[in-house]
Amino acid sequence: MNQAERYTRLADFVRDRLERMAQSYPNANHDPVYRWEHTLRVAQYGQQIALAEGADVEQVVVGCLLHDVAHFDPLESYKDHGRAGARLSRPLLVDLGYSPAQVKSICYAIAVHVDGKSEFEHPHTLEADIVSDADNVDRFGAYRILQWCLPEMGDFSALARKLRQRVTQLEGYLANNPLETATGRALFAQQLQRQVTFFKDLIAEYDLSRPPVR
Numbered sequence: 001m002n003q004a005e006r007y008t009r010l011a012d013f014v015r016d017r018l019e020r021m022a023q024s025y026p027n028a029n030h031d032p033v034y035r036w037e038h039t040l041r042v043a044q045y046g047q048q049i050a051l052a053e054g055a056d057v058e059q060v061v062v063g064c065l066l067h068d069v070a071h072f073d074p075l076e077s078y079k080d081h082g083r084a085g086a087r088l089s090r091p092l093l094v095d096l097g098y099s100p101a102q103v104k105s106i107c108y109a110i111a112v113h114v115d116g117k118s119e120f121e122h123p124h125t126l127e128a129d130i131v132s133d134a135d136n137v138d139r140f141g142a143y144r145i146l147q148w149c150l151p152e153m154g155d156f157s158a159l160a161r162k163l164r165q166r167v168t169q170l171e172g173y174l175a176n177n178p179l180e181t182a183t184g185r186a187l188f189a190q191q192l193q194r195q196v197t198f199f200k201d202l203i204a205e206y207d208l209s210r211p212p213v214r
């Protein structure tokens, strides 16, 4: 089986799982289309970061494709979806012909992407850092600007109030960039800067909503 075939099998597995779990456990936060498209973008960012950082590109891409496979599974805590995803992924990775060491390393990256904890011993890896960096880069993308604004679209005053708080939070992340790799940090800073600039422009525009004084 070549790499393209492995990626297709993995993609089918993840998309199918997300769709089935979203149907079985309907919930306002269970949007399988968004989760799947997020997964693809995380794989794209992961590949970009892995190439720049000299990591194992296939391990990173596979980890990214699988990282949220258990996102809609019924779990005690949302924070368990990394470890649950690793458990779900293991048989497929074996079936796809990855070596025991590769399977363990990919499962480790999936397991720790939420809260840094795995159910098994494994040395920390650059590939795990990259999967989590790629995830965070997408969580602060341009699309998220829309998600922040849409709920208050009918109420500019409420939106400006919410965004003032958000800008403070984003500037905190910019001052203390929490990502693990240099490439991840650079991409994350670009995402944050775009959000801060746009939100500040919106707030400044709201602040013009009063009579001029001389």
Ligand SMILES: [Fe+2]
Pocket: 067, 068, 071, 081, 113, 114, 135
């Ligand atoms: Fe996740």
Ligand SMILES: [Fe+2]
Pocket: 038, 042, 067, 068, 135
């Ligand atoms: Fe994610």
